[in-house]
Amino acid sequence: MSTLFIKNMVCNRCILVVQNEMDKLGLLVKNMTLGEVTLEDELTSEQRTALASVLVPLGFEVIDDKKSRLIEQIKNVIIDVVHYQDNDVKSNLSDILSDKLQHDYNYLSNLFSEVEGVTIEKYFIAQKVEKIKELLVYDELSLSEIAHRLNYSSVAYLSNQFKKVTGLTPSHFKQIRDEKRKPLDKV
Structure with a gap:
């Protein structure tokens, strides 16, 4: 094997x-x-x-090499948590990574920052923002439901973090996306 x-x-x-x-x-x-x-x-x-x-x-x-494998495993755990799991679990990311990868979080964090040039937290936030964008485009959930699904403590916190990363509020992002899209019968 x-x-x-x-x-x-x-x-x-x-x-x-x-x-x-x-x-x-x-x-x-x-x-x-x-x-x-x-x-x-x-x-x-x-x-x-x-x-x-x-x-x-x-x-x-x-x-x-082992370090590159570990970096890729960190990324895959984060992607799995953000994009593929229903986030009913209220565990800390540090606990999830430590448990799944069997390493101390400080070691994982230092290695990730050293190799990727960004912190695990920033990578995690970037993944969450991409998921928010995806859910806004689908237009099936309210901002409150998105905040709950992604374990934000409030809609305001989600909005502030989204704006900090993208420069746009979620509602402005959604409006811009809608303006660019044409109904199929108008294409």
């Missing part, structure tokens, strides 16, 4: 693309999650080279 860590594998569509490429190469996948693939067998050097040659043009990369 062999575990590979794959950079930029951040969504379910990414998983499908990587799975498809592994199938084409005849690699037997035992398990696949965001950023991580467990294979039935160890890769030969030829298979590793072939895998890299198909993944790199698609924007993916097999990560070999």
